Amino acid sequence: MTGRLALVTGANRGIGFEVARQLIEREWSVWVTARDPAKAEAAAEKLGRSALPLALDVTDSQSIENAFCEVSAGSETIHIAFNIAGVVFGRGSLTGNAPLADVDLQGFDDVWSTNTRGMFSSMKEEIPVMLGNEAWGRYGLKGVIINNASVSAHGVFPGIGPYSVSKHGVLGLTRGAALDYGKDGLRIVLISPGGVDTPMRRASIEAQGRDPDENPAPNVQHRTNTSEEMADVVMYLASPNAPSSIHGTDIDVTMGMLTGPFAPPAA
Numbered sequence: 592m593t594g595r596l597a598l599v600t601g602a603n604r605g606i607g608f609e610v611a612r613q614l615i616e617r618e619w620s621v622w623v624t625a626r627d628p629a630k631a632e633a634a635a636e637k638l639g640r641s642a643l644p645l646a647l648d649v650t651d652s653q654s655i656e657n658a659f660c661e662v663s664a665g666s667e668t669i670h671i672a673f674n675i676a677g678v679v680f681g682r683g684s685l686t687g688n689a690p691l692a693d694v695d696l697q698g699f700d701d702v703w704s705t706n707t708r709g710m711f712s713s714m715k716e717e718i719p720v721m722l723g724n725e726a727w728g729r730y731g732l733k734g735v736i737i738n739n740a741s742v743s744a745h746g747v748f749p750g751i752g753p754y755s756v757s758k759h760g761v762l763g764l765t766r767g768a769a770l771d772y773g774k775d776g777l778r779i780v781l782i783s784p785g786g787v788d789t790p791m792r793r794a795s796i797e798a799q800g801r802d803p804d805e806n807p808a809p810n811v812q813h814r815t816n817t818s819e820e821m822a823d824v825v826m827y828l829a830s831p832n833a834p835s836s837i838h839g840t841d842i843d844v845t846m847g848m849l850t851g852p853f854a855p856p857a858a
């Protein structure tokens with residue numbers, strides 16, 4: 592396989608799926624990952640023939656090794672990676688918001704090992720592959736890594752302490768890698784969404800006994816953002832023509848949630 596190749600971790604639904612869809616629309620071939628191979632297959636089928644299904648559990652080192660072996664056998668390289676595989680509560684005993692001391696260690700470890708360690712493990716595989724690329728974008732660009740954080744990388748909501756910890760970690764991880772590899776032709780950036788209408792947001796609002804449609808994100812428009820809006824930003828960052836000066840930074844895509852005090856609920 593030749594051409595422009597991307598990998599999206601956590602691509603079978605939500606923001607990751609939409610990013611894969613928009614990349615394919617722009618003629619990228621995309622490795623579409625999910626933990627369950629059948630879900631990866633189903634997502635790839637919906638996305639069309641430039642979608643390459645790949646089983647990947649970012650918490651599992653064997654799964655990571657297998658997945659990247661498959662990538663190197665199937666496409667030899669990748670030019671773009673969007674790392675978004677993530678969970679809010681993990682597989683601990685709690686499935687909804689709770690004060691910190693009520694969270695069990697498994698819940699904490701699962702959120703950390705998915706959102707933060709899983710991103711680290713993915714980047715450890717992606718970076719050497721990208722460093723071997725010929726330059727394909729402006730200013731000697733060889734690869735783009737876009738990591739996904741959250742409003743919770745910058746401020747915290749009550750009841751989701753482990754999630755906030757994991758997202759603060761993602762911020763440091765991205766900044767560190769950007770300083771290590773910017774000189775070598777990699778653009779490494781982070782985006783921080785606020786509230787985006789996805790299965791994850793719906794499930795987490797419902798777990799609080801609330802209706803997601805009645806509870807929009809507390810941003811300046813009192814409107815839950817769409818995955819399309821997030822993917823539009825990713826497409827800009829992934830472009831071979833994007834300025835190299837956007838590097839090592841976090842793009843606030845919260846519609847004002849980080850600009851000042853959270854907006855009050857709509858009357």
Ligand SMILES: NC(=O)c1ccc[n+]([C@@H]2O[C@H](COP(=O)([O-])OP(=O)(O)OC[C@H]3O[C@@H](n4cnc5c(N)ncnc54)[C@H](OP(=O)(O)O)[C@@H]3O)[C@@H](O)[C@H]2O)c1
Nearest residue numbers: 601602603605606626648649676677741786787789791792
């Ligand atoms: N939606 C929002 O309002 C919002 C706001 C800020 C930040 N975010 C962040 O955006 C990311 C994705 O959110 P989303 O709303 O699109 O969620 P989503 O609809 O639940 O999608 C999450 C994706 O991550 C995958 N995933 C979970 N655990 C994984 C693992 N161990 N290995 C590989 N893939 C795994 C899921 O695949 P499986 O089918 O295998 O579970 C799924 O494809 C999360 O990190 C979330 O924190 C979301």
